[in-house]
Amino acid sequence: MKRLSTPLVFAFLLASCLRPSATLPARIQEDPSIVFPPFFAQPAVLLGAEGTVYELDGDTLRALFVATEDLLPPQDKPLPCGSRRESQRYRVLRQGDLFFIRIDEDPKACGRTQPALDSGASYAIHRDGRILRRVMDGEADVTIPGADAGVNSTPGEPGASSADSLSDGPSPFLPPAWQDAGSPEPVPTR
Amino acid sequence: MPGFGPFDTFSDALIAACPLILSKPHATAGRPGTQDFELRWRISKEYCAWLYYTPAGKYEMSMLTDQSAQDDLDRRRSCLLPATVDDARFPPGSLKYVFALHNHPYAGRLSDGDLRMITSMGRTHEWVVQVRGKKVPLSVVAFFSNSNDLEHPSCDGFFQYIPVTGELKKWTGDASSGWRQELLGTVTWQDEEHYRIDEK
Numbered sequence: 001m002k003r004l005s006t007p008l009v010f011a012f013l014l015a016s017c018l019r020p021s022a023t024l025p026a027r028i029q030e031d032p033s034i035v036f037p038p039f040f041a042q043p044a045v046l047l048g049a050e051g052t053v054y055e056l057d058g059d060t061l062r063a064l065f066v067a068t069e070d071l072l073p074p075q076d077k078p079l080p081c082g083s084r085r086e087s088q089r090y091r092v093l094r095q096g097d098l099f100f101i102r103i104d105e106d107p108k109a110c111g112r113t114q115p116a117l118d119s120g121a122s123y124a125i126h127r128d129g130r131i132l133r134r135v136m137d138g139e140a141d142v143t144i145p146g147a148d149a150g151v152n153s154t155p156g157e158p159g160a161s162s163a164d165s166l167s168d169g170p171s172p173f174l175p176p177a178w179q180d181a182g183s184p185e186p187v188p189t190r
Numbered sequence: 191m192p193g194f195g196p197f198d199t200f201s202d203a204l205i206a207a208c209p210l211i212l213s214k215p216h217a218t219a220g221r222p223g224t225q226d227f228e229l230r231w232r233i234s235k236e237y238c239a240w241l242y243y244t245p246a247g248k249y250e251m252s253m254l255t256d257q258s259a260q261d262d263l264d265r266r267r268s269c270l271l272p273a274t275v276d277d278a279r280f281p282p283g284s285l286k287y288v289f290a291l292h293n294h295p296y297a298g299r300l301s302d303g304d305l306r307m308i309t310s311m312g313r314t315h316e317w318v319v320q321v322r323g324k325k326v327p328l329s330v331v332a333f334f335s336n337s338n339d340l341e342h343p344s345c346d347g348f349f350q351y352i353p354v355t356g357e358l359k360k361w362t363g364d365a366s367s368g369w370r371q372e373l374l375g376t377v378t379w380q381d382e383e384h385y386r387i388d389e390k
Contacts, residue, residue, distance in 0.1 A: 080259055138298045141298065159204045159350065173379065
């Protein structure tokens, strides 16, 4: 099982740096021993600030290219907003010869406030361009330990929270700003 | 949704919603490893709906949608759940949103996208609603089937994330054997983009 050390994370919009519609099929050699990192556990370096020069190496660009070509439909025809390259957000974490890539639909790019359910995907791309792992949102990740073990299960009322988990105070699992007693955010119009 | 409920308890409503959603066309992709799993995944669909509490004191389910913001050739299978339910029997703003329901065509855990979606909804609605003097927290649920029978898949359980308690759960069972829960971990959010999952 491959382990990650200190990661370097980039997040950026990949708007127009890739040519449309590649014709090469993705090379896939599934390696189930590869474990995806927690893509959202730490802040990412955001690329795209105006007036700043960024440099991207070719291996990273190719890895992004391979992942987007595999995930998204050909871009040379009219597409729903959520399937366009420029409507995604990309996180890249390099570990040796592996690029871990997380692609999520960006609801703001499509004029929405809320993301769709299961609108992301994770890829592990080798430096040579091979796809070593890919997991769509909602697809079972066979590498998660104990995913189907069920050994620690207890009886309960379906859908209920744990009896002692609903306290009267603010939740320690959510930012305080989300739990202010003021009015909720306005419901977006559709 | 016509023909569904209404129900006195959210548990009854959830147990009724599970087979209903999984029985929709292509709601399950069967088991991976089968010869045509890739094709099954390609044609699979996600359906989603709100389970909400009405001023009449009942739990109801909104109309199911399979709308997605993606093209059919996109490899992802997602579902775009409207932020609100339009139920003409009740005044706007009187409904209490409790469960965001959907199916996972292949029994995957709740995804990063699912977690982000429900916390976004929590900032629009309420994290916890009061129902008959009891607290019911907002959560997202993904039903799954372990069956390879695509026409009549069994409801084998659901994954659930409750933002206000941080709980990630897996529920399995049925009416005859009873339902059991397993705590898979907890989720702690730092801000809109970042969160930590502590596996159990």
